[in-house]
Amino acid sequence: MTTVEPPAGADRAALDETAARLVELGRDLAAATMAFHTEVADQLGLSVTDHKCLDLIQRANGELTAGRIAEISCLSTGTVTGVIDRLERAGFVRRARDRRDRRKVFVRLVSPPPGELMSYFAGLSRRMEVAASRYEAGELHAIETYVREMLAALRIETTHIRDGVTSPGTG
Amino acid sequence: MDSHGCQPTFADCSVLDAVTVGRRLSAAHLLFHTVVAELIGISASDYKCLRLIDRAERPISAGEFAARTRLSTGAVTGVIDRLEQAGLVSRVRDAHDRRRVLIEVPPDGAARLAAIFDSLRRSILAMEADFTADELRTVRTYLVRSVTILHRETERLSSVHSCGGRGR
Numbered sequence: 359m360t361t362v363e364p365p366a367g368a369d370r371a372a373l374d375e376t377a378a379r380l381v382e383l384g385r386d387l388a389a390a391t392m393a394f395h396t397e398v399a400d401q402l403g404l405s406v407t408d409h410k411c412l413d414l415i416q417r418a419n420g421e422l423t424a425g426r427i428a429e430i431s432c433l434s435t436g437t438v439t440g441v442i443d444r445l446e447r448a449g450f451v452r453r454a455r456d457r458r459d460r461r462k463v464f465v466r467l468v469s470p471p472p473g474e475l476m477s478y479f480a481g482l483s484r485r486m487e488v489a490a491s492r493y494e495a496g497e498l499h500a501i502e503t504y505v506r507e508m509l510a511a512l513r514i515e516t517t518h519i520r521d522g523v524t525s526p527g528t529g
Numbered sequence: 530m531d532s533h534g535c536q537p538t539f540a541d542c543s544v545l546d547a548v549t550v551g552r553r554l555s556a557a558h559l560l561f562h563t564v565v566a567e568l569i570g571i572s573a574s575d576y577k578c579l580r581l582i583d584r585a586e587r588p589i590s591a592g593e594f595a596a597r598t599r600l601s602t603g604a605v606t607g608v609i610d611r612l613e614q615a616g617l618v619s620r621v622r623d624a625h626d627r628r629r630v631l632i633e634v635p636p637d638g639a640a641r642l643a644a645i646f647d648s649l650r651r652s653i654l655a656m657e658a659d660f661t662a663d664e665l666r667t668v669r670t671y672l673v674r675s676v677t678i679l680h681r682e683t684e685r686l687s688s689v690h691s692c693g694g695r696g697r
Contacts, residue, residue: 372662376662376665376666376669377654377657377658377665378654379669380653380657380665380668380669380672381650381653381654381657383669383672383673383676384653384672385584386672386676387554387558387672387675387676387679388555388558388561388562389580389584390675390676390679390680390683391554391555391558391559391679392555392558392559392562392577393679393680393683394679394682394683394686395555395559396577397683397686397687398686401686405573406559406573407563407573410556410559410560413556414556431560432560432563432564433563478686481682481685482678482679482682485678485681485682486675486678489671489674489675489678490671493667493671497664497667500660500664500667500668501667501668501671504657504660504664504668505554505668507656508554508653508656509553509554509557511649511652511653511656512554512557512558512560512561512649513557514652515561515648515649515652516557516560516561516564518648519561519564519565519568519645520564520567522568
């Protein structure tokens with residue numbers, strides 16, 4: 359980002375207020391996203407966690423093992439097994455053994471991807487793209503950097519809390 | 530090579546990146562809240578209800594709560610019982626209408642929740658210090674628009690749902 363001159367007095371207070379409002383807005387965004395995903399999951403007959411894992415599998419282009427899904431999602435391997443079972447029963451994914459290493463099991467999306475699933479996101483993606491296209495390259499860069507850093511902060515915090523939960527003698 | 534044809538411009542790339550990164554952010558939020566629920570020791574759905582009560586602008590009645598969550602009044606009673614047992618909400622009588630019972634997050638429950646979120650809040654505030662006021666304003670308008678779009682899309686989906694789009 360550009361070098362920031364430390365503002366003084368009223369400017370500083372206004373900036374602090376903008377920053378604090380952004381934290382609140384981040385929470386609003388999380389709640390709105392959660393509501394949207396709950397609605398999609400509901401219509402597909404899945405839980406939000408099942409749906410989120412399906413999203414992970416979809417973005418990985420079929421090269422995910424159950425262990426890797428557990429790693430990325432911060433869920434236990436037991437939970438992930440249950441999630442994959444439900445997704446497999448619902449016809450979204452299938453388990454496939456690696457030809458070279460038979461012990462390795464990949465979770466692959468059933469192709470073609472269910473059109474129903476895609477259609478839920480098409481409208482949202484289109485509207486988000488329209489919203490983003492109203493900004494100039496420099497502004498988009500600031501937005502992207504901000505969101506990326508928020509993402510990093512969330513991941514670090516998630517790991518801290520999870521480790522606090524799983525390791526005995528803390529918290 | 531000239532700039533005609535289908536070569537994506539820098540701005541086009543950024544539009545797509547902003548959307549992709551938004552999806553990752555939503556996944557990160559969901560996972561964060563999953564581990565928070567685990568930490569407090571309540572189910573994901575009870576946790577969602579707790580957040581609704583915590584974020585309400587004033588204490589709400591069980592009826593309002595049921596309307597907002599679209600849960601049955603019976604299910605709502607169960608949720609409130611469990612959250613009350615965990616010390617995260619309390620039932621209080623409405624001062625204006627003694628027959629009405631309101632649900633709120635008691636001070637120690639609120640303090641417990643705030644402590645969990647505080648570390649995240651501080652790291653986000655620290656990261657924001659690297660942005661200029663103009664940049665933060667731009668980010669703000671973008672996030673406000675994103676929230677509005679998400680609300681509208683959720684409503685659109687749920688209206689399809691309730692009109693029997695899937696015959697449920």
